[in-house]
Amino acid sequence: MSAPIYDRIALIGLGLIASSMFWAIKRAGLAGEVTGYARSEETRNTARRIGLCDRVCDSAVEAVEGADLVVLAVPVGAMGTVAREIAKALKPGATVTDVGSVKKHVIEVVGPELPKDVHFIPAHPLAGTEHSGPESGFAELFDNRWCLLVPVENCAPEPLARLRTLWERMGANVDEMDPEHHDLVLAVTSHAPHLIAYTMVGVADDLRRVTDSEVIKYSAAGFRDFTRIAASDPTMWRDVFLTNKEATLEILGRFTEELFALQRAIRIGDGQHLFDYFTRTRAIRRGIIEAGQDTDAPDFGRAKKAGT
Numbered sequence: 001m002s003a004p005i006y007d008r009i010a011l012i013g014l015g016l017i018a019s020s021m022f023w024a025i026k027r028a029g030l031a032g033e034v035t036g037y038a039r040s041e042e043t044r045n046t047a048r049r050i051g052l053c054d055r056v057c058d059s060a061v062e063a064v065e066g067a068d069l070v071v072l073a074v075p076v077g078a079m080g081t082v083a084r085e086i087a088k089a090l091k092p093g094a095t096v097t098d099v100g101s102v103k104k105h106v107i108e109v110v111g112p113e114l115p116k117d118v119h120f121i122p123a124h125p126l127a128g129t130e131h132s133g134p135e136s137g138f139a140e141l142f143d144n145r146w147c148l149l150v151p152v153e154n155c156a157p158e159p160l161a162r163l164r165t166l167w168e169r170m171g172a173n174v175d176e177m178d179p180e181h182h183d184l185v186l187a188v189t190s191h192a193p194h195l196i197a198y199t200m201v202g203v204a205d206d207l208r209r210v211t212d213s214e215v216i217k218y219s220a221a222g223f224r225d226f227t228r229i230a231a232s233d234p235t236m237w238r239d240v241f242l243t244n245k246e247a248t249l250e251i252l253g254r255f256t257e258e259l260f261a262l263q264r265a266i267r268i269g270d271g272q273h274l275f276d277y278f279t280r281t282r283a284i285r286r287g288i289i290e291a292g293q294d295t296d297a298p299d300f301g302r303a304k305k306a307g308t
């Protein structure tokens, strides 16, 4: 147990990320009290039943009153509305952060809603699962994962350092990034891959009507990974694509060009093109493992111990 970092933390939206934050905060004793609010009464009742939050409130305003840190953990498309709802109840000097998967849009819609005497520090934990809701969280979600802090202009150093410490004590490695770069990097590493998985599973579903249950029965590992990703929350991902439009379209444009080139190589029998392409991509995977960046890989421990 370490000393609390904030006296009171308010979690707005009680889904996968907020519930994981709550359990991680409790694991390390990082707050005096954690209050919580979710829009749906059913979610609030579930939270009360499972002991998620020290106090579950029936309004966002009640949850944020007296809070030193307010975490917006709702779908990206709801961030602006929630910020407007809580703005007048925020304690002067409090920090407001979010965990949204897109940063430029959140900064544009949340920033203007907040009073000048609170510190707004956007953040994004690069950790999640395909599950959602108050019962899906667990304390270890952020262990050894990255959390990106995206400080806005003139961000005060003390609140920034305090938020960094919170994420570190919840188990994450912390880095800072500017919003534009964040949205492009995430379009490559997360948003476009999710769209591709959604598409692939959709294609297989169309095919299933022809081949009956063979697609499910003979699913190999690659396709199973796609189905896991494509089971992610529809509201959350709809909002990600609508709010990170520019970067996602840029990456999908490049993806389509490369896909066409590979399609052509297959049609004309250009094995060299395919072989060279797959050799290049294999090297990228090996680079990730050697850098000790893939905590899920079976050889992750080995790569870390070797200090590579």
Ligand SMILES: NC(=O)C1=CN([C@@H]2O[C@H](COP(=O)(O)OP(=O)(O)OC[C@H]3O[C@@H](n4cnc5c(N)ncnc54)[C@H](O)[C@@H]3O)[C@@H](O)[C@H]2O)C=CC1
Binding pocket: 012, 013, 014, 015, 016, 017, 018, 037, 038, 039, 040, 043, 073, 074, 075, 076, 078, 081, 082, 099, 100, 101, 102, 124, 125, 126, 127, 128, 129, 130, 131, 132, 133, 134, 233, 236, 240
């Ligand atoms: N699921 C994931 O793997 C990751 C999600 N994120 C981001 O974290 C945020 C939360 O995502 P999850 O926890 O996965 O979502 P979730 O779907 O598990 O939970 C969202 C919660 O927000 C509540 N909510 C929705 N609209 C609301 C409103 N207007 N006012 C109050 N509460 C409202 C819902 O009732 C629900 O309790 C999103 O912005 C998402 O982009 C970030 C990293 C990973």
Ligand SMILES: O=C(O)C(=O)Cc1ccc(O)cc1
Binding pocket: 100, 101, 125, 126, 127, 128, 129, 130, 190, 229
């Ligand atoms: O479950 C997965 O594979 C993920 O990619 C989790 C994830 C989803 C959204 C984010 O903004 C960050 C991480």
